[in-house]
């Protein structure tokens with residue numbers, strides 16, 4: 588079950604350059620992404636209307652894609668503009684196009700009702716292209732339901748165990764109850780771990796901060812588009828970070844993670860991990876991304892293994908424990924949005 592009336596990240600902008608015809612399945616629809624001559628990216632269903640050959644096996648010609656089976660040509664709006672040997676194309680040869688917006692180094696696609704596709708609804712992810720921050724665009728493919736990834740993001744108690752030697756490093760994370768707020772139908776989680784003896788393992792050797800430290804994870808989770816935006820960091824203990832005072836030695840990061848369902852049991856995961864210090868040190872940006880990648884591989888292995896067990900579990904119910912408050916709320920908010928979307932669609936039909 589997907590929310591269709593929402594912007595989702597379809598690709599990093601730099602995946603679609605020149606003559607590239609990028610085929611990607613999104614919410615169960617196979618889509619082809621390409622650029623017109625003016626550089627504006629577009630999305631079409633990856634299926635020629637004639638004999639259903641994939642357009643991604645075709646050729647970009649100017650602002651259009653030519654199907655390289657029998658030569659129909661399609662414009663960015665899905666209109667068939669040429670049929671070889673005919674003065675104008677046969678009826679019913681046009682295909683579906685999808686609204687697409689390039690923002691924050693990403694291509695955001697709208698898979699639902701076109702009339703509702705307002706670009707103002709795209710969640711703010713400006714840290715990815717803000718000159719005050721540095722990050723490297725990255726992607727992970729998941730053999731898992733996007734909702735298992737959402738559960739993982741809304742429950743950081745797993746950092747103490749899945750990421751014991753990388754992103755976590757402290758049992759306090761699992762023992763800390765986050766503050767959970769619903770803001771405009773989305774979630775904000777706030778977690779503080781005060782007076783920790785040392786920085787997280789993934790930072791050792793790449794930063795100079797010594798313990799004791801005050802550490803935090805404060806993040807917004809957008810139900811539409813499955814977008815996490817997180818302020819995290821560490822400051823020398825007792826220097827006022829929880830009160831909003833961040834001293835010069837404090838390390839601040841901003842994580843953006845966008846999960847797009849591929850289908851019911853596969854997902855696309857687009858992420859960055861931005862820093863606002865050492866801005867001219869490309870090796871630092873790279874080292875940080877590589878270390879986060881190790882942590883995210885730990886998540887992927889866990890969640891993909893979990894998906895296999897879920898697949899064999901029939902209607903058996905999972906047990907609810909103390910740390911599940913946020914993920915339960917997240918699931919409820921998501922289900923309510925999907926139900927509202929489906930009843931609105933029934934009403935208009």
Ligand code: FES
Nearest residue numbers: 635637638654657
């Ligand atoms: S399948 Fe595309 S033109 Fe025939």
Ligand SMILES: [Fe+2]
Nearest residue numbers: 745749750886
């Ligand atoms: Fe994780």
